[in-house]
Amino acid sequence: MSDDTASPKDTHYAKLRRAHRDRKRADGGLPPAVAPRQARPGKPSPAGRIRLYGLHSVAAAIANPKRKLHRLLVTRNALARLELDSAAIPCPVEIVEPKLLDAELGSEAVHQGVMLEADPLIPGRLAGLSDATLVLVLDQVTDPHNVGAVFRSAAAFAADALITTARHSPQESGVLAKAASGALEHVPHLEVVNLAEALAELSAQGFQTIGLDSEGDEPYEASLAGERIAIVLGAEGKGLRQKTRTTVDRLARLDMPGTIKSLNVSNAAAIALYAARRHLG
Known part of the structure; x- marks a missing residue:
């Protein structure tokens, strides 16, 4: 039998250990099992606007003359990575902390420290x-x-x-x-x-x-x-x-x-x- 294969005896003892641990937890002797973290939703976008996030998405949107921009929320580190002069960005720029972006976008959004409020692009024909x-x-x-x-x-x-x-x-x-x-x-x-x-x-x-x-x-x-x-x-x-x-x-x-x-x-x-x-x- 190879080293990584459990014998019937090992399996029996593992079951006993789990049962003992479960009894102690039920009696208050062990802390409860940690529940998985629940995803936190973000705030809804203002009517008629979308929220873009991520360095590549936001940088491309800022450079697109067809995109109407409304507000840029960005951390200092992300603004440096964007390599943009905040005075040249055609919308108000707010320097924020990452936790504010987490609250705005939700815990599952990989925002990389930047969020841009903009109008959606109009589809063509x-x-x-x-x-x-x-x-x-x-x-x-x-x-x-x-x-x-x-x-x-x-x-x-x-x-x-x-x-x-x-x-x-x-x-x-x-x-x-x-x-x-x-x-x-x-x-x-x-x-x-x-x-x-x-x-x-x-x-x-x-x-x-x-x-x-x-x-x-x-x-x-x-x-x-x-x-x-x-x-x-x-x-x-x-x-x-x-x-x-x-x-x-x-x-x-x-x-x-x-x-x-x-x-x-x-x-x-x-x-x-x-x-x-x-x-x-």
Whole structure:
């Protein structure tokens, strides 16, 4: 028997020790077990505004001339890390302690000492894609962490836009922006009401619309054609909706030789964007 394998006798004694400890705790001889810390919620954002946090998200928002800023709360250390002159920031700046940001944003927000109150960006429309060659389309992906990560991949591979549906998609928020790590300010966000109609319009504009699906008819690389590509991804679990599957020009799969045959939607987006960029040159 190896050293790290417990014998039946050892297991018996371990049970006795646990029972003895539980009796002493019940009799007041031991302190109660420590309960896990409960997450503390933050304060609601002022009406019509969002709260961005994290160094990359806030720095990118401050540098974006399209972003209307209202108030910056920042610790002295975070302001030094932002490498910005507070006098040049186009909104009031308040130097605060980290505990104030904890109270404003909640205990789960990794704020890195900075919070920016701003207006959300106004989503664009499909008419603005006249010069685009590569776009991403999300079919009811609802997790803001996933959507933020997709934004980040879209920025890394110079996608021209990210398209989501007006319903069943997360609104812009601090959580989404933190996951995007500044990419919200660099990748135009377009919003559509009817995804099937939007895909038909993209096809009419000359885009090859490619839906990624584990049961796709062909490998993704083989589906890449033309000089304008729209990659369509569905939510984890349910994937593309049936209407979307029948609307895209081609339905393709990412072939994976490993034991796991599915990917997080943001990882799938990154792989698909990389291959599409190689195709487009």
